Amino acid sequence: MTALLERPASVADKPPRRRPARRWRHRLTVLSFMAPALLGIGVFFLYPLLAAVYFSFTRFDLLTVPRWVGLRNYTYLFTQDSVAGQAALNTVWFVLILVPARMLAALLTSMLLVSLKRGGGFFRTIFYLPALAPPVAATIAFVFLFNPATGPVNEVLSWFGVDGPLWFDSPDWSKPSLVLLGTWAVGDLMVIFLAALLDVPKPLYEAAAIDGANAWQRFWHVTFPSLSPVLVFAAVTGVIQTLQYFTQAAVAASVASGTATTGGGISSTFGYPENSTLTYPLHLYVSGFRYYDMGYANALAVVLFVVAFGVTVVLLRRFRAFTGGAR
Amino acid sequence: MSRRPCFAGTALAAAATLFLAACTPGTEASDDVAPSGQEAKGSIEFWHFFTDREAKAIDDAIAQFSDAHPDIDVRVTAGQDDAKMLQAISSGKGPDVGLSYSTDIVGKFCSSGAWRDLTPYIERDEIDLEQFPATVRSYTSYHDRRCAMPFLADVYGLYYNKTLLAQAGYTEPPKTMTELADMAKKLTKRAPDGTIEVAGYVPLLNFYEHTPQHIVPGWDAKWLTADEKSAIGTDPQWQAMLKWHKDLVDWYGYDNLQKFTAGLGDEWSADNAFHKGKLAMSVDGEYRVAFLTDQAPDVDFGTAPLPVADDQADRYGAGFVTGNVAGISANSKNPEASWALIEYLTTETGSIVGLSNAIKNVPTTSDALASPDLQVDEKFKVFLDIFEHPETSTTPPNASGPKYVEMAQEYVDGYLSGANKDLASGLADLDTRIDQALDLGR
Amino acid sequence: MTVTLPRRGTMVRESWLVVVARNSVAIAAAAIFVAPFLFVVLMSFMTSDQALTSNLWPTTWHPGNFVDIFTKMPMFDYLVNTMTYALLATGFMLLSSIPAAYALAKLKWRGSTAVFVVVICMMMLPPQVVTVPLYLMWSNAGLTGTLWPLILPMLVGDAFSIFLLRQFLMTIPGTVLDAARIDGCSEWQVLLRVVVPMAKPGIAATAIFQFFYAWNDYYGPLLYTSEDQANWTLSIALSQFKTLHHVEWNLVMAATLLVMAPVVIVFFFAQKAFVQGVTLTGVKG
Structure with a gap:
């Protein structure tokens, strides 16, 4: 009805509504662009989510038909499986330590780069380089560097009379070692912060300087508020990434353990040492693809989904806040 | 219009769920067995896990089988591990x-x-x-299903x-745990x-082949009770075994041992x-x-x-045994020919001896x-004697596979590092957790 | 959003002492960032015997390691597998995701916001959540043990790529498109003749991300190919090098360098597009 009243606008801005035939043609055009993606959303997102919920109520081992077991998988998950608790705590540990550590490192390096008068491009490339190293390669390199017997790190520490820890071979140090790895590869986050820092309007600094603000006051009253949307965004996406933290923990465990008996399978060493690096997704993987408790693995998946979805909602709110709606 | 994609997705998901329900794997095999005296024929697929030099030995054995059974055509695929076999069987494919x-x-x-029940063929x-x-009979069947x-x-x-x-x-190896500990020191x-330069014996239980599985026979410690509950917490031998290891670990210093083993070459x-003379004694x-x-x-x-x-001197000579096992897939279209191959590989003396000589594993039949023809020197003979010892044992088969062994392994590592302190209550708790975990797999 | 370093002008005069201090900190930080690479390079030139000592500098340089990794293990096969995965996944992704990103960025239709939100949800979903059902689906299709379960889905769009491409396409002014439409172009012609040429840097960045993602991917190949060594990628092979091929750190580090090298080389050639892409993921998105 209102369509008649509308001003003819550009084709892109308004769907043409005057005649049904045209409307359908427009719909078909959109569909021709979107069809593969919509199929992908259905097959690789909506379907497996529903299927995961269904399987989480079954006992299923690949070899026999799924059997409905009601809430048993959830009962086991919440009241009996102490490894699941341990794995969840490991993941929470990474969320609480790894995310802030990376943000702090990114902030410091990007501010350092901004303050440099010359050579900024050179240092930016150097600082960014570790983020490029493939995670598996970087993790293996770190396990070698931190090898307590032959690695360079403890060797260098010993020059200063420090008896280095066991790093990836110690349940107390394995997670901090992974944090060092994540902090080393901070380049991607650094580049994002750098761009945001350069977006801070210069007149604000000038005004602050005229007011006699010192470096800390300039940071706290000018830089930080301008940066905070990016910081919040980085924190939320960091949490989501850390909820899926898998590769580095898996590779560090299998390389550091080094004792995999032949035929044990890749996943037999996950968590080494003493499940200290067994993150929640790793526990899910081991349950499903090492022990073939597929039903239980799906119960773990459903819980992970609920948590990740909660964080994503926060993200979406944020997203609207600083782009003025999703569009 | 805005609901369209959601709708499509939901409908699609519903359809897919139906599809999934229709074709989730189920394995049903009939146990029909032909009367005896008929020669099997046709072609079968055979998967094994050996590679390189050892795979050639298998090929030789298959060639001999083909000479004896010219009507059976065996297609061999090497280097296939258990996960792949399980996967293939579950999707209705895989080897015979x-x-x-x-x-x-x-x-x-x-x-x-x-895998099919072999009893009808055996009978x-x-x-x-x-x-x-x-022991070998016990690890090849489960709940009376062979x-x-x-x-x-x-x-x-x-x-x-x-x-x-x-x-x-010293001129003689240790025979008791006390001797082993003294000599190790x-x-x-x-x-x-x-810093440790040469270790007499590394008591960490996740080092090379020195694992709980391989050494419990020395203590006569039991894994599972007859009704498949964990026996670890109630069998006093577990505590004795772990305390012995903990004492030796403490003598070395846990960190010293970790540093030492982290610097050793790959097993x-x-x-x-x-090989490098950095270990005086080692389980293998x-x-x-x-x-x-060779090396x-x-x-x-x-x-x-x-x-x-x-206190178990009379049990000296026993040890841990495990083995390779062969079975017929439920999907097999030609179980008769498959059985002919298994029968040949696992009971034909000439074939077994040839394979044992080629890859230096222990043959399983008394003949x-x-x-x-079996090539035996005094070093290898020791293992043949262990194999035949009546007290030699293995980890009992379970529907959940290696889960209980790995849960125990993880507890033991924590005990030796000092993270798990109270042994008795820790093992009792381990019992509960293993029982619950095995229950999940039922 | 190009990252050029600022000339903040002369408003804050800094003493040369502060400048020296800053540069010293930068040099120290650079040393820390570079040191791991240096040690890896040194180790990759050692002999096996030396690899088991705590020497930092090779006593004899042994470049033969870089030959050994190809002769002692099927490194070339792993390389071919990884290339197949990365190239096909990238190509398929572009085919399916560019049109979707265009529809989401530049076409008005009811529901586009909802679909875009779903795309973001999909992008944020931990892959482990849907792992088991998808694995069963590919198992029923008989494709587990191969890399196809990782390649084929790219034909129906990749959430992250759609998202990133959309962010790029949003920056193209609508007037240019309208001009093309007035000239009688259909929407597909607008996309192919106007948008794609204009969005080349964005498309390049997205393609590079997808290529790197596949090159670095560990979880996917672990899930689908861990049981079939013939289809392993470099990531999986590398993680299993030591236990699988019974070698020492020197060879592992030589292989590690080999896996890092292409990524670093691509980066130096496409640095600008790459940095722009990283920035877009964090600031606008």
Whole structure:
């Protein structure tokens, strides 16, 4: 009805509504662009989510038909499986330590780069380089560097009379070692912060300087508020990434353990040492693809989904806040 | 319009769920067996896990089988592991005959029906199962369902470096745990700063082949009760065993041991610490004899059974055994020809002896063990004797596979590092957790 | 959003002492960032015997390691597998995701916001949540053990790529498109003749991300190919090098360098597009 009243606008801005035939043609055009993606959303997102919920109520081992077991998988998950608790705590540990550590490192390096008068491009490339190293390669390199017997790190520490820890071979140090790895590869986050820092309007600094603000006051009253949307965004996406933290923990465990008996399978060493690096997704993987408790693995998946979805909602709110709606 | 994609997705998901329900794998096999006296024929697919040099030995055995059964065509695929076999069977494909390196899968494959029950064939062809030791019989069946036949076996014992022992004044390997601990201490060499240079014996239970599985037979400690509950918390031998290890770990210092082992060469490389003279004594399988001969011919070593707990001197000579197992997939279209192959590979003396000589594993039948063609030197003989010892044992098969072993392993690592302190209550708690975990797999 | 370093002008005069201090900190930080690479390079030139000592500098240089990794293990096969995965996944992704990103960025239709939100949800979903059902689906299709379960889904769009491409396409002014439409172009012609040429840097960045993602991917190949060594990628092979091929750190580090090298080389050639892409993921998105 209102369509008649509308001003003819550009084709892109308004769907043409005057005649049904045209409307359908427009719909078909959109569909021709979107069809593969919509199929992908259905097959690789909506379907497996529903299927995961269904399987989480079954006992299923690949070899026999799924059997409905009601809430048993959830009962086991919440009241009996102490490894699941341990794995969840490991993941929470990474969320609480790894995310802030990376943000702090990114902030410091990007501010350092901004303050440099010359050579900024050179240092930016150097600082960014570790983020490029493939995670598996970087993790293996770190396990070698931190090898307590032959690695360079403890060797260098010993020059200063420090008896280095066991790093990836110690349940107390394995997670901090992974944090060092994540902090080393901070380049991607650094580049994002750098761009945001350069977006801070210069007149604000000038005004602050005229007011006699010192470096800390300039940071706290000018830089930080301008940066905070990016910081919040980085924190939320960091949490989501850390909820899926898998590769580095898996590779560090299998390389550091080094004792995999032949035929044990890749996943037999996950968590080494003493499940200290067994993150929640790793526990899910081991349950499903090492022990073939597929039903239980799906119960773990459903819980992970609920948590990740909660964080994503926060993200979406944020997203609207600083782009003025999703569009 | 805005609801369209959601709608489509939901409908699609619903359709897919139906589709999924319709074709989730189920394995049903009929147990029909042809009357005896008929010659099997046709083609079958055979998967095994061996590679390289060892795969060639398998090919030779298959060639001999083909000479004996010209009507059966065997297509061999090497280098296939258990996970792949399980995967293939679950999607309705996979080999007719599978050979696995691990007895872990027997419980799962028997109870789920992924491998056929072989009893009808065994009874029809009057196969004497007594030709296999009782332990071997036990690891090839589950809940009275015999779905696998033993192929070759791996037996674990003690390797000792004669040169290092002689330097410390020893001529004989230890027979009891106290002797082992004393000798381990005397044989250990440390640098002035306390760093271990040569270890008499590494008591960490996740080092090379030194794992709980391989050493519990020395203590006669039990894994599971008859009704498949964890026995670890109630069997006092577990506590004795773990305390012995903890004492020795503390003598070395846990961190010192970790640093020492982190700097050792890979177990399967030529840099294995025993090859390099960095270990005076070490637990390993019979195959290490061949590795040493091949990669470190200068090492003067001896082999012996595992030492036993001090009060169990009469059990000296027993050890841990595990083996390769072969079975017929539920999907097999030609179980008769498959059975012919399994029967040949697992009971034909000439074939077993040939394979054992080629890859230096322990043969499983009494005829093959007694065969004059079997190449045996004194170092290998030790393992044949362990194999035939009545007290030699293995980890019991379970429908959840290796889960209970790995849960115990994880607890033990924590106990030796000092993280888990109260042993008795810790093991009791482990019992509960294992029982619950095994229950989940039922 | 190009990252050029600022000339903040002369408003804050800094003493040369502060400048020296800053540069010293930068040099120290650079040393820390570079040191791991240096040690890896040194180790990759050692002999196996030296690899088991705590020496930092090779006593004899042994470049033969870089030959050994190809002769002692099927490194070339792993390389071919990884290339196949990365190239096909990238190509398929572009085919399916560019049109979707265009529809989401530049076409008005009811529901586009909802679909875009779903795309973001999909992008944020931990892959482990849907792992088991998808694995069963590919198992029923008989494709587990191969890399196809990782390649084929790219034909129906990749959430992250759609998202990133959309962010790029949003920056193209609508007037240019309208001009093309007035000239009688259909929407597909607008996309192919106007948008794609204009969005080349964005498309390049997205393609590079997808290529790197596949090159670095560990979880996917672990899930689908861990049981079939013939289809392993470099990531999986590398993680299993030591235990599988029974080698020492020197060879592992030589292989590690080999896996890092292409990524670093691509980066130096496409640095600008790459940095722009990283920035867009964080600031606008």
